[in-house]
Every structure is written in C-alpha cells, then in structure tokens.
Amino acid sequence: MKQYVCMTEFKPKTADFAQRVADSFARQAALTTMGARLVSVEPGRVVVDMAHDDRFTQQHGFIHAGVTTTVLDTACGYAAFSLMPADAGVLTIELKTNLLAPAAGETFEFEGRVVKPGRTVTFCEGEAFAISKGARKRIATLSATMMTVLGRDDVKS
Amino acid sequence: MKQYVCMTEFKPKTADFAQRVADSFARQAALTTMGARLVSVEPGRVVVDMAHDDRFTQQHGFIHAGVTTTVLDTACGYAAFSLMPADAGVLTIELKTNLLAPAAGETFEFEGRVVKPGRTVTFCEGEAFAISKGARKRIATLSATMMTVLGRDDVKS
Amino acid sequence: MKQYVCMTEFKPKTADFAQRVADSFARQAALTTMGARLVSVEPGRVVVDMAHDDRFTQQHGFIHAGVTTTVLDTACGYAAFSLMPADAGVLTIELKTNLLAPAAGETFEFEGRVVKPGRTVTFCEGEAFAISKGARKRIATLSATMMTVLGRDDVKS
Amino acid sequence: MKQYVCMTEFKPKTADFAQRVADSFARQAALTTMGARLVSVEPGRVVVDMAHDDRFTQQHGFIHAGVTTTVLDTACGYAAFSLMPADAGVLTIELKTNLLAPAAGETFEFEGRVVKPGRTVTFCEGEAFAISKGARKRIATLSATMMTVLGRDDVKS
Numbered sequence: 162m163k164q165y166v167c168m169t170e171f172k173p174k175t176a177d178f179a180q181r182v183a184d185s186f187a188r189q190a191a192l193t194t195m196g197a198r199l200v201s202v203e204p205g206r207v208v209v210d211m212a213h214d215d216r217f218t219q220q221h222g223f224i225h226a227g228v229t230t231t232v233l234d235t236a237c238g239y240a241a242f243s244l245m246p247a248d249a250g251v252l253t254i255e256l257k258t259n260l261l262a263p264a265a266g267e268t269f270e271f272e273g274r275v276v277k278p279g280r281t282v283t284f285c286e287g288e289a290f291a292i293s294k295g296a297r298k299r300i301a302t303l304s305a306t307m308m309t310v311l312g313r314d315d316v317k318s
Numbered sequence: 319m320k321q322y323v324c325m326t327e328f329k330p331k332t333a334d335f336a337q338r339v340a341d342s343f344a345r346q347a348a349l350t351t352m353g354a355r356l357v358s359v360e361p362g363r364v365v366v367d368m369a370h371d372d373r374f375t376q377q378h379g380f381i382h383a384g385v386t387t388t389v390l391d392t393a394c395g396y397a398a399f400s401l402m403p404a405d406a407g408v409l410t411i412e413l414k415t416n417l418l419a420p421a422a423g424e425t426f427e428f429e430g431r432v433v434k435p436g437r438t439v440t441f442c443e444g445e446a447f448a449i450s451k452g453a454r455k456r457i458a459t460l461s462a463t464m465m466t467v468l469g470r471d472d473v474k475s
Numbered sequence: 476m477k478q479y480v481c482m483t484e485f486k487p488k489t490a491d492f493a494q495r496v497a498d499s500f501a502r503q504a505a506l507t508t509m510g511a512r513l514v515s516v517e518p519g520r521v522v523v524d525m526a527h528d529d530r531f532t533q534q535h536g537f538i539h540a541g542v543t544t545t546v547l548d549t550a551c552g553y554a555a556f557s558l559m560p561a562d563a564g565v566l567t568i569e570l571k572t573n574l575l576a577p578a579a580g581e582t583f584e585f586e587g588r589v590v591k592p593g594r595t596v597t598f599c600e601g602e603a604f605a606i607s608k609g610a611r612k613r614i615a616t617l618s619a620t621m622m623t624v625l626g627r628d629d630v631k632s
Numbered sequence: 633m634k635q636y637v638c639m640t641e642f643k644p645k646t647a648d649f650a651q652r653v654a655d656s657f658a659r660q661a662a663l664t665t666m667g668a669r670l671v672s673v674e675p676g677r678v679v680v681d682m683a684h685d686d687r688f689t690q691q692h693g694f695i696h697a698g699v700t701t702t703v704l705d706t707a708c709g710y711a712a713f714s715l716m717p718a719d720a721g722v723l724t725i726e727l728k729t730n731l732l733a734p735a736a737g738e739t740f741e742f743e744g745r746v747v748k749p750g751r752t753v754t755f756c757e758g759e760a761f762a763i764s765k766g767a768r769k770r771i772a773t774l775s776a777t778m779m780t781v782l783g784r785d786d787v788k789s
Contacts, residue, residue, distance in 0.1 A: 191382035194373040216351040219392075221473050225348035226410045227391045231384020235376075253383045254596060255569060255620055257414040257728050259755050259775055261748040263472070276773065277732040281595055282568060282622070284730050286773075302747065302757075304730055304775055306569055306620060308596070315420070316378050411753060412726060412777055414571050416598050416618055418591040433616065434575040438752055439725060439779070441573050443616070459590065459600075461573055461618055463726055463777060465753070505696035508687040530665040533706075535787050539662035540724045541705045545698020549690075567697045571728040577786070629734070630692050 171205035171244055171275060178204060178243045186239060197232050197271075199239075205275035207239040212268050224264035226301070229271075229289050233258065233303040236273030237285035241307035244278045249309045250316035254282065256305035264300050266291030273303075283307045328362035328401050328432060335361060335400045343396060354389050354428075356396075362432035364396040369425050381421035383458070386428075386446050390415065390460040393430030394442035398464035401435045406466045407473035411439065413462035421457050423448030430460075440464045485519035485558055485589060492518060492557045500553060511546050511585075513553075519589035521553040526582050538578035540615070543585075543603050547572065547617040550587030551599035555621035558592045563623045564630035568596065570619035578614050580605030587617075597621045642676035642715055642746060649675060649714045657710060668703050668742075670710075676746035678710040683739050695735035697772070700742075700760050704729065704774040707744030708756035712778035715749045720780050721787035725753065727776035735771050737762030744774075754778045 175181065179202040186192065186199045192209075195217055200208040209232055219225040234256050242251040273287040287303035310316040332338065336359040343349060343356045349366075352374055357365040366389055376382040391413050399408040427447045434441040444460035467473040489495065493516040500506065500513045506523075509531055514522040523546055533539040548570050556565040584604045591598040601617035624630040646652065650673040657663065657670045663680075666688055671679040680703055690696040705727050713722040741761045748755040758774035781787040 185377045188377040189375070189382065190372055191374045191376060191385055215347055217348045218346070219348060220342045220345040221407065225346070225388055225392075226413070227384060227388020228348055230387050230391075230413070230415075231382055234384045234387075235382075250378065252420070253417055255414065255416045255598075255618075256383070256387070257412065257571065257775060258387075259412045259747075259777070260410055261755060263409070276730075277770075284569075284732060284773075299748075302755075302775065304569075304728060304773065306730070412755075412775075414618060414728065416590075416620070418598060433573075434613075441575060441616075441726075456591075459598075459618065461571060461616065461726075463573070499691045502691040503689070503696065504686055505688045505690060505699055529661055531662045532660070533662060534656045534659040535721065539660070539702055539706075540727070541698060541702020542662055544701050544705075544727070544729075545696055548698045548701075549696075564692065566734070567731055569728065569730045570697070570701070571726065572701075573726045574724055577723070 171278060173204040173244055174246045182207065182239045182243050185242065189235065191231060192235055195228060195231065202243055205240055205244055205278065207236045207243065207273045209236045209271045210268060213266060224269065226258065226260050229264050229301050230256065230258045232271045233273065233287040233289050233301065234305060236271045237287045237303060237305045238307055240273035240275050240285050241283040244275060245309050249311055250313065252308045252310050252316060254306040254308050256303055259302050262298060262300045264291055266293040268292045281309055328435060330361040330401055331403045339364065339396045339400050342399065346392065348388060349392055352385060352388065359400060362397055362401050362435065364393045364400065364430045366393045366428045367425060370423060381426065383415065383417050386421050386458050387413065387415045387460065389428045390430065390444040390446050390458065391462060393428045394444045394460060394462045395464055397430035397432050397442050398440040401432060402466050406468055407470065409465045409467055409473060411463040411465050413460055416459050419455060419457045421448055423450040425449045438466055485592060487518040487558055488560045496521065496553045496557050499556065503549065505545060506549055509542060509545065516557060519554055519558050519592065521550045521557065521587045523550045523585045524582060527580060538583065540572065540574050543578050543615050544570065544572045544617065546585045547587065547601040547603050547615065548619060550585045551601045551617060551619045552621055554587035554589050554599050555597040558589060559623050563625055564627065566622045566624050566630060568620040568622050570617055573616050576612060576614045578605055580607040582606045595623055642749060644675040644715055645717045653678065653710045653714050656713065660706065662702060663706055666699060666702065673714060676711055676715050676749065678707045678714065678744045680707045680742045681739060684737060695740065697729065697731050700735050700772050701727065701729045701774065703742045704744065704758040704760050704772065705776060707742045708758045708774060708776045709778055711744035711746050711756050712754040715746060716780050720782055721784065723779045723781050723787055725777040725779050727774055730773045733769060733771045735762055737764040739763045752780055
C-alpha cells in the first residue's frame with residue numbers, strides 16, 4: 162500500500178492513521194473476498210481498486226451495483242476513519258449511490274473523500290471509475306454519512 | 319422457490335413473471351456467490367434470504383453494509399422487473415440505504431416492493447431483517463429508482 | 476391542534492412533548508409563510524397539512540417539489556423531536572425525497588414517522604399526499620436522518 | 633441575468649437554451665416568492681442566488697433546510713433542462729440533500745451541475761453556499777435525478 166503525500170485540507174488526529182486504516186481494511190473479509198485492495202490513504206481520502214471478477218456480476222455480466230456500492234462505502238468509511246481518534250470505530254449511517262453507467266471494465270477504482278468531518282457524524286462523497294483498454298470512465302457516485310462510534314466493544318477500529 | 323398467492327395491487331404484464339425473475343436471478347453470479355436465495359415472487363414484491371457468511375463481513379464481524387445493500391437492491395430490482403414487459407431489462411438508477419442496526423444474525427431476509435411502477439422508471443422500497451435466535455429485527459431500509467430498459471442487447475432480462 | 480391518543484410504539488421522554496413540538500413549529504417562519512399547519516402530534520409521529528397556494532408553485536402550476544420536501548422534512552423533524560429530551564434541539568443531517576406524482580390538489584397532507592430513534596441520530600420516514608375532489612393520492616416519500624443537538628445555544632427546541 | 637461564456641463539456645440542443653431556462657424560471661412562483669434570482673446559465677450548469685429572508689427561516693433563525701433544497705433542486709433542474717430539446721419539460725424524480733452547516737448568512741448561492749446527461753434521465757449535483765461578511769461557506773450538497781418529459785401538455789418547459 163502506497164501512502165500518498167498529504168494533499169487534503171484535513172489534519173489527522175493520529176500519526177498512524179494510514180496504518181490503522183490498513184489494519185482495519187485487512188479485517189474486512191467482504192473486501193478481501195471481492196478482491197478489493199487498498200491503494201492509498203491520505204487524511205480524509207482513501208483509494209481502493211478491484212479487478213473484474215465474474216463471481217460478482219449481475220445478470221448482464223457487469224459488476225453488481227451493490228458490489229460497486231460496497232467498495233465505495235468502504236473507501237468513504239475509511240476516509241472518515243482516517244480523521245477519527247485512536248479509540249474510535251466507524252459505522253455507515255446512510256449511503257446513496259447514483260449509477261451513471263454499467264460497471265464494465267478490466268479494473269475499477271474507488272475514491273472516498275471526506276467533505277465535512279464532525280465529532281459525531283462525517284459526510285463523505287465517493288466516485289467509482291471503470292478502466293477499460295486504458296480509458297477511465299466514471300460509473301458511480303456515492304454520498305454517505307459516517308458515524309464516529311466511541312466506547313462500544315463490538316464496534317472498534 | 320415458493321410462489322406466493324398474489325396479494326399486491328399490481329398486475330403483471332406477463333403470465334410467467336415469476337419464472338422470468340427466477341431465471342434472471344439465477345444468472346446473477348454475485349447473488350449466488352453471496353449465498354442469496356430467491357424466496358418468493360409476487361407482482362411487485364420479491365423476497366430473498368441469505369445466511370450469515372464470514373466471507374462477507376466487515377471489520378467488526380457483521381455482514382458488510384454494502385452486501386446488505388446488494389441483496390436489497392436485487393430484491394427491489396426484481397420487484398420492479400416482475401411488472402415489466404417480456405422484452406425489458408432492468409437497471410438501478412439510484413439507491414439509498416439507511417442502516418438501522420448492525421447486520422448481526424444467523425440468517426437475513428430482504429424484501430423489495432414496488433411503490434410506484436412507471437413505463438420508464440419504477441420507484442421501490444426495501445427492508446432487510448436479521449433473524450437471530452428466532453427474533454426478527456429490521457436492520458436496513460432501501461429506497462431505489464429502477465429503469466425499464468428496452469431495445470438494448472447488453473441489458474435484457 | 477388535536478393531540479391524538481398515542482398509538483405508536485415509542486415512549487416520549489417528556490410529558491409535554493406535543494406542546495414543545497407545537498411551540499417550536501410556531502417559530503418556524505417558513506412553515507407559517509407556506510401556510511402549513513400542525514395537525515397532530517403523537518410520540519414519534521407528526522402530521523402537517525397545507526392548502527394549495529399559487530405563490531409556491533413550480534413552472535407547471537404544481538406545488539414545488541422543494542416545498543413538498545420542506546413540509547415533509549418538518550413533519551419528520553418534529554416526529555424525531557417529540558422523542559427527544561427537554562433540552563435538545565433537532566437538526567436535519569440528510570434527507571431524500573422520491574417524487575411519485577406531481578403535487579396537484581386542493582390540500583396536502585404530510586406525515587412524518589420515526590423509524591429508529593437513537594441518542595444521537597434518529598431515522599425517519601415521511602409520506603406526502605395530495606387531496607383532490609375527495610381523492611387522496613400519495614405524491615412523495617421522504618427518508619431522513621435527524622440529529623439530537625445538546626448544549627448549543629443556537630440550536631435549541 | 634448574465635450569460636457566462638460556456639466552460640462546460642456539454643453541448644446544448646438548442647441555441648436559445650439560456651432564454652428557455654430564464655423564461656421557465658420566471659414562471660416558478662415558488663422561486664419568486666422566496667426571492668431567488670437566476671444568476672447564470674451555461675450548458676449543464678446553472679447558478680441561482682437568494683438573500684436571507686426572515687419569512688423562510690426555521691425555528692433557530694436559519695434558512696429552512698427545505699428552502700435550501702428547493703433552490704438547489706431548481707438550479708439542478710435547470711442545469712438538466714439547459715441540455716434538453718426544445719419541446720421537453722423537466723421533472724425531478726428524486727433528490728437527496730446533505731446538510732453540512734446551518735444556513736446562516738446574508739446571501740446564499742446555489743450551483744446546479746449536470747454530471748451525466750441522458751435521453752430520459754439526467755443525473756445532477758448541486759452545492760449551496762452561505763455568504764456572511766464576505767466569507768463563503770458550503771452549507772449543503774444535493775444529488776438529484778431529473779427526467780426529460782416529452783409529449784405531456786401539463787409538463788412542458
């Protein structure tokens with residue numbers, strides 16, 4: 162996992178924010194099963210990629226909109242998590258996906274960004290791209306609200 | 319797959335709507351991979367279930383919110399598809415999930431319902447439930463807009 | 476304002492929840508300007524109505540979708556507020572409206588319901604109906620997340 | 633109304649797109665009542681502004697979230713409409729607003745942009761800003777799906 166030079170406007174609360182994201186990401190069985198990989202972590206911005214996988218298609222052979230949503234949600238969740246204190250966990254409260262084009266490509270890229278961090282709730286936006294024969298096409302956008310969870314043993318990092 | 323007696327207010331355009339839904343569902347690799355099963359099809363209402371599967375959890379051990387969204391989206395998409403003409407395909411335009419509780423349970427049930435069918439766009443709502451030790455708890459709601467796609471070879475049934 | 480007998484499952488935290496809602500509603504200039512009236516308050520459920528008003532139409536003569544959203548948001552916000560402690564204020568975090576039919580009618584009814592109350596965030600759903608020549612038609616649904624705000628002087632009741 | 637030099641990537645289908653937007657905007661009584669003014673029209677991008685008005689506040693004295701949504705929806709609807717054929721009308725199918733900060737300011741600016749135009753549905757995003765003592769602060773984002781309506785007498789331009 163490559164850690165980009167910070168270009169975002171947000172200040173992380175922990176020095177090891179990128180490691181914390183990577184550790185938590187590694188515990189997400191769903192993402193591993195789908196073949197998603199953490200590409201980069203900056204404060205408030207996370208990029209994930211995934212190769213096309215026939216096991217995760219819908220009836221027309223495209224990657225399922227729900228799978229696109231899963232990875233977008235994860236990228237946004239970790240974008241939010243990257244700005245949270247060390248003892249916090251993150252939960253998605255709500256998400257909305259707008260599907261712009263069928264998810265057809267050899268690989269896919271998912272970017273999650275914090276728009277507005279908050280002590281309790283953080284608002285994020287994400288974008289998914291399909292890469293096909295070198296061309297990059299935006300296929301979906303996500304808007305989501307993430308919650309900082311403190312003091313709960315079942316929801317940490 | 320059990321076909322319930324029709325109790326909804328909607329009239330299907332085809333006699334074999336339940337079979338068309340079942341055939342299309344069977345072609346959704348993502349759903350098969352996740353272990354989702356079609357439970358019932360009525361005109362404008364589809365129920366899907368799924369057992370807990372460690373391969374689809376998030377970092378706290380719950381089923382990933384994106385996976386819940388995937389199955390809810392599918393239930394709603396087929397609820398819409400059940401009312402479409404024989405030569406139509408269905409695509410999700412947008413979906414919003416509100417996550418009410420972590421997806422903790424032995425099995426999960428997903429119900430998709432048509433709220434307002436239309437020639438071009440159909441509005442649906444869905445609900446997901448976790449079943450744990452016999453208790454049934456609502457864990458998520460979905461609101462989604464589905465599109466009727468006609469005359470496209472890459473998007474049919 | 477008529478106070479219905481409580482039929483919802485939620486327990487209010489204050490005995491005067493309906494009065495608190497009515498007092499706060501009366502301070503919403505936007506609602507007064509639009510001619511919206513509080514019809515009923517139960518714990519976790521609020522109904523508001525409004526007559527058609529040419530000053531609030533869009534270009535085709537229907538009530539503007541944003542005005543429908545305004546009143547639905549208000550009904551949902553007060554449904555959430557009715558379950559909050561005495562010193563809390565309520566703010567909308569996010570809302571989604573699905574517009575099912577043009578807002579054509581003599582009067583309109585807006586119902587807001589709490590789906591899942593929480594200490595910090597409360598999830599609500601709303602429905603708007605147009606009443607025309609005695610017929611009642613659902614024209615919009617809302618899903619919204621409301622936040623309990625404590626200890627802020629600029630956001631109380 | 634100032635018509636900016638076109639800087640967007642979209643090609644309008646009519647030469648008089650900006651005039652058609654201005655004419656239709658002028659027929660929106662709700663917007664006139666709220667004091668909203670059309671600031672600029674480019675192909676796929678529309679800016680509207682509005683001064684603070686005590687008649688449209690919520691209980692804490694901020695502009696009502698629904699009013700913000702109304703103007704954002706309008707800016708996005710006209711961004712979509714600017715790319716439609718001459719005989720088309722526009723209707724909002726669904727919209728989601730995320731509220732980032734209370735709408736406190738002397739004036740407000742609302743920008744609507746087309747993200748993905750389509751023959752039948754167009755996906756738009758919008759942003760609202762509060763201007764207070766010279767400072768400009770983003771207060772809300774909108775994501776919305778607009779529909780091109782053809783051949784309906786009750787929904788044109």
